[in-house]
Amino acid sequence: MPPTVTAASEFRLLSGERRAAGGVANRVGIALLYVWCTGVALAASGCGDDDGVTPGIDAGSRDDDGGGTHGALLVVSVTGDLGSLEDGQVLESASLSMSELTARNDRGGTFEPMTSTPTTIDLAVGATFELRDATPATYARVTMHLAPNGSSPSFAMRIAEASRARTFDVQLTTALDVEASCASPIVLAPGGTAELRVIMHIRELARQLDEGPEPTPVDGVVHVDEGETPDTANALLTKLQEAFELQCESSTEGSG
Secondary structure (H helix, E strand, C coil), X not given: CCCCCCXXXXXXXXXXXXXXHHHHHHHHHHHHXXXXXXXXXXXXXXXXXXXXXXXXXXXXXXXXXXXXXXXXXXXXEEEEECXXXXXXXXXXXXXXXXXXXXXXXXXCHHHCCEEXXXXXXXXXXXXXXXXXXXXXXXXXXXXXXXXXXXXXXXXXXXXXXXXXXXXXXXXXXXXEEEEEEEEEEEEECCCCEEEEEEEEECHHHHHHHHHCCCCCCECXXXXXXXXXXXXXXXXXXXXXXXXXXXXXXXXXXXXX
């Protein structure tokens, strides 16, 4: 005799069919999610790699020890090229203040080493920043955010012109981003060391003082800032953004 199908048993049968169908759907969904996740990991980040990062093509594989460290060191120096001024010009001082420096690489985002300690740099002396445990990657650019640091302006420069009995005192307080790139990118390998040298050339800024409008000296000093001489200050800010050069050098290859 065929089994009797009641409303309750029919419900259980239908529920079982739905659960079976749902189980198949879930397994299919998980498989599709795995394929999608793998593709995303290969393309960018998030599902495949231990740290969610696809190594740069030229950087070698990242050699993590479980704690996310790999011993790479990136040294970034900032200094000034203070020679080759216009005839009769003597540079007495030059400095810049920055609130952030970032070494740009082919991984981008949070994998670009940076320092965010406000610093005023005497360009005659320079400053060096050691970015330890830097991400192995290909590097070719450095960006800096210039901004006043306490009483120090974003950029200051003092140039004397003895032949004209005057001295330019430049004090620029505008916050701005500047950058420098090198023609040949360098590879920082796991365990390796690389150096990025940022050089600021003063010559074009000094020349701009002679080419721009000539403010009236006060006791032999020409004060240049955004308030008293906005046209000259703006011209100098434009030159400032073009004044940086980057030299890139791999010191050691490390142990990939």
